[in-house]
Amino acid sequence: MxxxxxxxxxxxxxxxxxALVPVFALSxxxxxxxxxxxxxxxxxxxxxLLGGAPAVWNTxxxxxxxxxxxxxxxxxxxSQKLSLRNQAIVHALLLIAGGLVLPFALSSSMLSALxxxxxxxxxxxSTLLVTVGPPFFLLSATAPLLQxxxxxxxxxxxxxxxxxxxxxxxxxxxxxxxxxxxxxxLLTIRTQSVVWAVGYAGLVASIIACALFxxxxxxxxxxxxxxxxxxxxxxxxxxWWTLLAFIPSSLMLGVTTYIATDVASVPLIWIxxxxxxxxxxxxxFANKQLIPLRFASFLLxxxxxxxxxxxxxxxxxxxxxxxxxxxxxxxxxxxVCHRRLAITRPPVSKLPEYYLWIxxxxxxxxxxxxxxxxxxxxxxxxxxxxxxxGCLVRPATSQEQGKSWWRIAxxxxxxxxxxxxxxxxxxxxxxxxxxxxLVLLLPLVLCYxxxxxxPIAFALGFxxxxxxxxxxxxxxxxxxxxxxxxxxxWRVTSTAGQEFRTxxxxxxxxxxxxxxxxxxxxxxxxxxxxxxxxxIFDVHNGNPAAKPVAAVGLGAGTIGTYxxxxxxxxxxxxxxxxxxxxxxxRYFTFLSDCTAADYRVVLGDAxxxxxxxxxxxxxxxxxxxxxxDSVPAHLLTTAAFxxxxxxxxxxxxxxxxxxxxxxxFEPLLSGLSxxxxxxxxxxxxxxxxxxxxxxxVWVALSRNDKGLGIIATDTRxxxxxxxxxxxxxxxNILSLLK
Numbered sequence: 173m174x175x176x177x178x179x180x181x182x183x184x185x186x187x188x189x190x191a192l193v194p195v196f197a198l199s200x201x202x203x204x205x206x207x208x209x210x211x212x213x214x215x216x217x218x219x220x221l222l223g224g225a226p227a228v229w230n231t232x233x234x235x236x237x238x239x240x241x242x243x244x245x246x247x248x249x250x251s252q253k254l255s256l257r258n259q260a261i262v263h264a265l266l267l268i269a270g271g272l273v274l275p276f277a278l279s280s281s282m283l284s285a286l287x288x289x290x291x292x293x294x295x296x297x298s299t300l301l302v303t304v305g306p307p308f309f310l311l312s313a314t315a316p317l318l319q320x321x322x323x324x325x326x327x328x329x330x331x332x333x334x335x336x337x338x339x340x341x342x343x344x345x346x347x348x349x350x351x352x353x354x355x356x357x358l359l360t361i362r363t364q365s366v367v368w369a370v371g372y373a374g375l376v377a378s379i380i381a382c383a384l385f386x387x388x389x390x391x392x393x394x395x396x397x398x399x400x401x402x403x404x405x406x407x408x409x410x411x412w413w414t415l416l417a418f419i420p421s422s423l424m425l426g427v428t429t430y431i432a433t434d435v436a437s438v439p440l441i442w443i444x445x446x447x448x449x450x451x452x453x454x455x456x457f458a459n460k461q462l463i464p465l466r467f468a469s470f471l472l473x474x475x476x477x478x479x480x481x482x483x484x485x486x487x488x489x490x491x492x493x494x495x496x497x498x499x500x501x502x503x504x505x506x507x508v509c510h511r512r513l514a515i516t517r518p519p520v521s522k523l524p525e526y527y528l529w530i531x532x533x534x535x536x537x538x539x540x541x542x543x544x545x546x547x548x549x550x551x552x553x554x555x556x557x558x559x560x561x562g563c564l565v566r567p568a569t570s571q572e573q574g575k576s577w578w579r580i581a582x583x584x585x586x587x588x589x590x591x592x593x594x595x596x597x598x599x600x601x602x603x604x605x606x607x608x609x610l611v612l613l614l615p616l617v618l619c620y621x622x623x624x625x626x627p628i629a630f631a632l633g634f635x636x637x638x639x640x641x642x643x644x645x646x647x648x649x650x651x652x653x654x655x656x657x658x659x660x661x662w663r664v665t666s667t668a669g670q671e672f673r674t675x676x677x678x679x680x681x682x683x684x685x686x687x688x689x690x691x692x693x694x695x696x697x698x699x700x701x702x703x704x705x706x707x708i709f710d711v712h713n714g715n716p717a718a719k720p721v722a723a724v725g726l727g728a729g730t731i732g733t734y735x736x737x738x739x740x741x742x743x744x745x746x747x748x749x750x751x752x753x754x755x756x757x758r759y760f761t762f763l764s765d766c767t768a769a770d771y772r773v774v775l776g777d778a779x780x781x782x783x784x785x786x787x788x789x790x791x792x793x794x795x796x797x798x799x800x801d802s803v804p805a806h807l808l809t810t811a812a813f814x815x816x817x818x819x820x821x822x823x824x825x826x827x828x829x830x831x832x833x834x835x836x837f838e839p840l841l842s843g844l845s846x847x848x849x850x851x852x853x854x855x856x857x858x859x860x861x862x863x864x865x866x867x868x869v870w871v872a873l874s875r876n877d878k879g880l881g882i883i884a885t886d887t888r889x890x891x892x893x894x895x896x897x898x899x900x901x902x903x904n905i906l907s908l909l910k
Contacts, residue, residue, distance in 0.1 A: 192520040195385055196322050197301055197339045197377040203314040204343035206371050208450070210276075211236055212351045212443060213364055214304050217278060221806070222292055227658045229442045230542035235300045236308065237421065237538045241531040243312025245248045248524035252322050258632025260383035263310070263317060265378045270306035274372060277366035278303065286780065289659050293543070307372060315340045318382060323520045325386055336794070348447050352906065360901040361455060413514075416513045418540075420506035424449045425541040426555035427502045431495055433552075433660055433678025448503050456510035465511045467678050469566040472504040476559065476634065477616055481609060484612045485605050489568045491833070505562030512565065550654045551661060558639060563631035582623060583632035590615045590640030598644070611644050612637070652759060659747045664759045670866055673698065673760065675728050675753060680798065682750070683728020684864050687761050693766035695733045696864040698831060704855040704870035704889075705794075707836070708827050709734040711881040712792045719791030719821045721769070724778040724796060724807070725829075729754040732767030736747045741771040742785070744778040746797075751775065779806055779815065788821045796829040799812045803830060805905070808840055811899045813848050823879045826850075828871040835908045839894025841871045847897055851877045853889040 215232045221230045248261050282299050286292065302621040319336050355364055424445045431441055455463060479497045482489070518526050537558075593611045602610070623629035652664040652673065666673045666687070675683045685698040690844050699705045712718050713736055720740035723731055727750070736742055745751055751773050757764050763771070774781050778797060793816055797807055806812060816826055830837035838854055845852035852873045871892065877884035896907055 182827075190326055192322070192385055195378065196318055196336065196382055199382050199782045200318055200336050200340045200373065201343035202371065202375045202378060203311050203318075204340040205347040206368060207308065207311045207373060208344040208347040208446075209302055209351060209355070209364075209368060209371075210308060211446075212348070213355075213361070213368065214249045214276060214300065215274070216295065216356070217303075217361060218299065219805075221283070221286060222296070222658075226428075227542065227546070227660065228296065230429065230538070230730035231296050231658075231767075233425060233640045234535070234538040234542045234557070235297055235448075237531065237535040237760065239305060239309045240312040241528070243309050243314075243526040244316055244524065244531045246309070247313040247316040247320070251317065251524050256321060256324060256386070259317065259321070260380075263313070264376065264380055264383070267307075267310050267372075267379065270310045271369070271376070273303070273306055273371055274301055274369035275362070276368070277362075277365065278507065281415055283780070286777070293658060297319075310530075311375075316378065316524045318379070320520075320523055321386060335457070335459055338454050338457045338459075340449050341457070345447060345450045345454060348443055348450065352443060357904040359637070359907060360899075362901050363678060365664065405518065405525065409516070409518075412516065413513060413526065413529040414533040414536065416509045417530045418537040419558055419565065420449060420452070420502075420509050421534040421537025422541050422554060423502050423537075423558035423562065425507055425538060426552065426558050427498055429483070429541070429552055429660075430555050431498055433680075441866060444499065447507055448499060452503060452506040452510045456507060457515045461511075463507060465508065465515070465567060468504050468507050468511070469568075469627075470624075472501070472508065472563065472566055473620055473630050475501045475504055476563070477586065477620045479600060480616045481613055484608050484616070501559065506561065506564045512567070546656050546658065550656050560631050560635045563627060565910065566627045566664050567627065568627050582629050583636035586615055586619055587636035587640040589618075590637050591643065594641060594644035612641055615640075625701075653753070655749050655753065657747070659749070662749055662753060664753060675750075675760070677798075681866070682798070683730050683754070683762075683763060684866075685728060685730070686864060692761055693733050694864075695730055697730065697866045699730045699733075700827060700862075700865045703857045703865070703868060704829065704872070705731065705829075705868075706734075707855075707883060707886070708792070708794075708825060708872055711883060712825060715791065715823070719824065720789060722785070722790045722793045722797065722819070723780070724782075724794065725796035726750055726754050726773065729762035729767065730759045731794065731796070732762050732769070732771065735767050735769035735771070737768040739769040741767070741769045742790075743771060743773045743783055745773065745775065748775055748776050779812060782815055784821055785819045787818055788824075789819050791821050791824045792827065793820055793824070794827045798829075801830075803832075803837065805898065805903050806900065808844070809900050810836070810844065810847060811900045813844050817848060817875075822875065824874065825879060826873040828873070829868065830871055831868045834910055835905070836870075836910050837908060838871075838892055839896040840898060840908060841873075842894040843891035844896040845873050845892060846895065850875060851880060851884065852867060852892040853880065853883055854892050855886075855889045 173852060199728070211232065217231055219228050250262060250794065254262065278299070282302070285295060287295055315336075322336060359367065398602070428442050428445045455461075475497070479501050482494060482497055513530065541554050545552070590611065593615070597607055597610050600607075616634075619633040619637060623633055650666045652666060653665075655662050660677050662675060662677055664675050671688060672686045674681050681697060686692055686694060686696065695701050695706065709731075711722070713734065718739070720742065721735070722742045722744065724744045726743045726745040729743070732741065732743075743751075753774075754760050755763055778795075782803050795807055795816075797804060820826060826854045828837075828841060830841065841852060841854075850873045851869060854869065854871045856867075856869045872880055872883050872889070874880045883889050896904075898904075
């Protein structure tokens with residue numbers, strides 16, 4: 173291959189010079205689009221296998237950030253060690269070699285190696301490395317290399333090619349927007365992989381074209397903008413870039429996890445923070461600034477106060493408003509950090525190293541959230557930590573000279589104020605919201621009023637407020653245990669004045685048990701005896717020849733109260749923490765005291781573990797698996813239904829719990845049942861007036877109406893409507909939005 177890069181400023185034809193920017197811009201745009209298309213594409217392939225937990229996406233992000241860092245390091249190395257001609261040759265050959273793993277696919281050996289008893293992080297990272305590692309690594313290096321090559325051209329913008337960074341991020345942004353709204357609804361996973369491979373081949377051709385556009389004589393050193401004399405970079409400058417990249421990266425994963433678990437499990441919410449993250453890069457590195465840095469710095473503390481007020485007072489507002497406020501704070505922090513990165517960018521000769529430190533900060537931020545925080549923190553405190561850091565690095569809007577003593581005294585006063593109010597105010601008989609307002613909101617407003625123009629003072633005061641409020645927060649609700657693992661944070665709580673214990677994942681309750689000894693075996697929450705599930709068990713337990721029961725999703729073990737002595741039950745659950753909590757008599761006794769059947773708990777993904785069950789083994793299969801507030805998509809496909817039916821007896825019943833605030837699963841269950849030739853009915857239970865009972869939506873399916881017994885004639889049940897069908901290779905979450 174005769175592919176090399178040289179520059180001849182004096183003799184470059186005018187036509188070549190005019191086409192230079194479009195060719196380089198198109199290559200960078202395509203590279204970035206492919207880079208950020210493959211992230212949700214591969215995550216979409218892997219998420220279902222691990223229950224759809226937010227940590228799956230976070231771990232994928234850490235992997236991609238690590239490869240981005242490796243790609244930038246490779247770009248720095250070849251730009252320092254090789255001539256432009258040899259850089260082009262090496263990079264083109266490696267791109268071709270990296271394409272040998274395309275199109276993307278998960279082999280049967282990868283699936284069989286999925287761990288069920290230990291953390292899946294190692295398996296996930298190794299699978300990503302084998303599946304997508306080579307092309308992603310090379311695409312990561314393309315942007316800094318192409319910008320470095322462009323700096324050797326005779327174009328008037330060669331001395332400052334950072335505008336191409338905005339073009340690159342625009343490609344990333346467009347790709348992320350296209351995935352949920354265009355690519356996933358129209359193309360199967362397999363088709364997307366093939367189209368991506370074609371786009372990759374086109375990119376290789378365009379990169380070679382970039383090299384040919386710069387073909388010419390080797391330029392004298394004095395002519396190269398990248399070789400002009402520059403001062404060596406200070407260690408403090410490198411650390412500053414790393415910190416500015418660390419904060420948005422950490423906050424992006426933190427806000428994603430928090431919204432998905434503690435606010436609302438909104439479909440596709442994980443992609444929105446990444447879109448905003450890239451948008452701030454585009455805005456920060458654009459030649460024309462649409463948002464002044466000073467204005468963003470002014471808005472940030474105000475947005476924090478508004479968000480804090482919402483979280484403290486908890487007014488009856490839409491979850492969307494809460495989500496918008498959380499994302500607004502994230503956007504402002506990310507923009508401030510990225511704009512300060514853009515302002516302090518070095519001369520073009522330091523461009524590869526500059527990108528390397530940015531990527532390094534991104535990796536550290538992602539690793540902190542996805543790998544370190546779950547080990548050292550029992551709650552997702554990494555989210556507010558990143559907000560505090562974001563407040564620290566914002567530029568000051570007023571002078572702080574002569575006020576260094578204030579930075580120490582002020583947060584100390586805030587801490588003492590909140591700490592004291594935490595003990596005094598609860599002793600006064602006040603309404604709950606007024607009490608929270610005095611203990612938490614009043615100091616927050618005071619913090620804003622006194623230090624909003626002083627970044628360090630505001631950040632330290634905000635931090636002091638959070639620490640000072642710990643006694644009050646712990647007294648408000650009695651937490652029996654908090655455990656955190658790859659799948660999220662589980663809490664068992666018993667609130668003063670209530671009659672029961674609850675287990676929750678974020679803001680989603682997964683089980684309730686009465687404290688009263690006489691009521692401890694009463695079915696509660698979504699599973700109470702007068703609800704849809706109670707009726708399903710009436711049908712199953714009324715069959716004297718009923719076969720064993722399979723329950724996918726353990727929760728607190730509540731449905732074990734429906735078991736009969738002498739029967740056999742199998743509970744399937746992917747999360748070892750929920751199994752341990754449900755089996756611990758200090759927290760719940762549904763399994764130990766209220767389950768009359770012989771039972772076993774099978775750890776692992778239900779789709780994988782159900783394969784080991786015998787054909788037609790079960791008379792009832794209950795699908796009650798939730799990731800936060802939503803049923804994992806891979807349990808709702810044609811292949812999943814084929815598996816369920818192969819394990820279900822001829823007259824058996826398949827029950828689905830499909831309660832959800834944002835998604836209507838009825839059209840999907842209807843389409844799947846029609847395709848499988850099943851009788852299917854739905855019942856919506858709106859029970860809200862009895863303590864310990866929650867509203868729910870259940871679907872009952874069988875091969876015919878006879879298998880459903882009284883359900884088929886009960887007017888509270890109706891036949892399903894809709895005709896949506898998902899496969900393992902295709903799903904469209906937007907089609908189910910309420």
